[in-house]
Amino acid sequence: MANTVNNREVILDTMLLITKEGKHSHIALRGVLDKYQYLEKKERAFITRVVNGTLERMIELDYVISLFINLKINKLKPVIRAILETGVFQILYMDGIPDSAVCNEAVKLANQRGFRNLKGFVNGVLRNVARKKEEISYPNLAVRYSLPEWIVKMWEESYTEQEIEVMGAYFLAEKPFSIRFDPERIQKEQLIKLLKEEEIESEEIPGYSDALYLKNIDYLGKLKSFQEGLFYVQDISSMEVGRWAQPQNGDYCIDLCGAPGGKTIHLSQLLKGSGMVDCRDVSEYKVDLIRENLKKSHIDNVKVKVFDARLLDEDIIDKGDIVIADLPCSGLGVLNRKPDIKYHLTEEGLVSLVELQREILKNARKYVKPGGKLIYSTCTVNKKENEENTSWFLENNSDFKLIREKQRIPGVDMGDGFYLAQFQKEKHDED
Template sequence: MTDQVNTRGLALEFLLEVEKGALSHVALRGMLERYQYLDKQERAFLTRLCEGTLERRLELDAIINHFSKVPVKKQKPVIRNLLRMSVYQLKYMDQVPDSAVCNEAVRLAQKKGFGTLKGFVNGVLRSIARGIEEISFDDLSICYSTPQWIVDQWVEEYGKDKAVRMLADQYVEKPVTIRINETKTTKQQLKARLESEGVTVQEVDGMDCALAISGFDYLRALSSFREGLFHVQDVSSMQVALTAAPKEGDICLDVCAAPGGKSLHLAELLHGTGLVEARDLTDYKVELIQDNIDRSELTNIRAVCHDATVLDESWIGKADIVLADLPCSGLGVLNKKNDLKYRMTPEQQQELVELQHRILDIVWQYVKPGGKLIYSTCTVHKAENVETVDWFLKTHPFLLKKEIIMLPGVDKYDGFFIAGMERKEHD
């Protein structure tokens, strides 16, 4: 590695940015785009150090607190995050020598203007390096670096055995899954194209429209991506359009669509017929959808800015399919969004349940009699999933036709919930 100090310095900047409120996946993507000149090995080191330090934060803090006289919460942000990323290297990155971790941390502390604390940093890290193998934690929250309220909720709703498997799934390395744009290419053609670009490609069991890719450096550097031959999408998420099963000529409305993967899937399944209107709340989100539409070159889909909580009378009774993939706590995808567990609170989760009810109360009106409403979330919280559907069916003229519950670590893919409902012919 040509410049580990610089790479570690970038990791420290990332951690400070996230602590100030930046979304981790956005901050990391932006950093990797800015520093494309780093070689593949450095980028891999940087990515792992950033993501690993973030996702293991509670455990790292517990280790630091065990060895430091100054508790983590009382440390300066630079020192706190410098210690976290150093302890992550000591515990989880065996190829990095302990002496290098300690020396580079001291150097970075001095470079950041904390030379007076370099003795503290050095002393704490060398104590941890000597004693890290001797400490362990029984507490599930610390072991899996997941806030206690989430652990309690999962144990209550799914039992301890399943909860532990769900918690452990956050740390399982998974390939990126992509959905083939079958309007532009075939699975075999795309597989050959990706392999020619140096990408490792695997089949995905039971999903003809999907492939799993790994070994690539930077997604946007792949010409196959820029040409719209595929879209990055988890297999769980692909089930949404497959559950909707549009028939040619259907009019479809996706009320919370960004970044547009499910909408595009619907449009592809329509084989150039019908229409998909993909909506979201802000111009920024609509631009994300439009960017993906432009790459795909599909002509039967449009992006529109609209607030799903506001009734659009022009759509009442017009849609064959309404897709409501609604804002949720996101706790089914912690494997991909490693700071989400720290940002979410029980109070916010309850507010999201209320928002889901409010949106469903509006958007069901767009469904034709005999048409379909597909409700989905990327969470595992029952109040946002089965309980919301139970409430909806008691108060609206729909029948439940299909319900899919996927739990991370228990089922093969990300945590996801899908309910396929049909509007009664007569309310």
């Protein structure tokens, strides 16, 4: 059967799912790639590039569009706005596509979606952008790196302008993603060979013998090696939780907010079949994700349950050799993978998140046995959620000491922006 899918219509529909209906970008895009997995690799790559690129640079793109229209950007019809945003992205950042083709396809889209009367408007805006793109300049860091102004101002209290520029550039750059595998199950050389047979480029990561960078992937779900659970997609920064935890043979580990299961799987594999990882999360949906990933990874020294970490579980008080509190956070360290976060997050929301984190930490500390470890982590770059929470915790828990902490800066350190703090609970005198 001939392929009749119009890639730009798919892109427009995906953008509207995210911007108009509020669907998370990574979920919306994954659903689209699942639906159109029969498309050629080049076509799927084009869809992914335009959707992700437009979302990553939306503040910049809206600024550029506003230079060429006589009304406020938010007064545009959602369909027209999405057509212009994706069109401007292609003109500015996809050299392989002629500007004239971008304009023509955008006009066709407007017509197909019932906006025949706005074809001239769409055409005029895009052709003006194409003609004057070399003259466009940006007024500040927020526009240049497509970051909300309030986030830039918040970072300016803690980081230099150069550090903010490095982070901003990192979030916008194309980059490979990392995977982790269990050397007890498959050797690195074997996995590299399997991936090569599946036409996937891989690259070793210095200092990480159980991890690889992957490139040239358009649809992960079709890879047999992934379906068989021979590797797990996990960012380098997230792997540090297991490396810091260093579980010993027979340890009882508790992962309080475990979905989708990456840290639990890592702990389980480090235990080499011994001990137990008690993994839980707040909803059946999240726990099902954990179970699915455990099944693929052939893990059996894990028990999973639905449990709200804000509640106290008296059955595990003083029982955990290692307690992992990788808590809900603002996600400002993963804007390269989830760019829509920056458009939904608010300053008020940050305050609520800090309160939630402290509420969970109050319970987490009770689960640590004397001499045991508590590892607090977030995937954000925000001192209120990170260093200030660590200071608060130490001030209110004299029986814990801070072993080490690290704020990983995206673009400076490998991987996502990520924060880790490792605490140890004092042993009782009789111990």
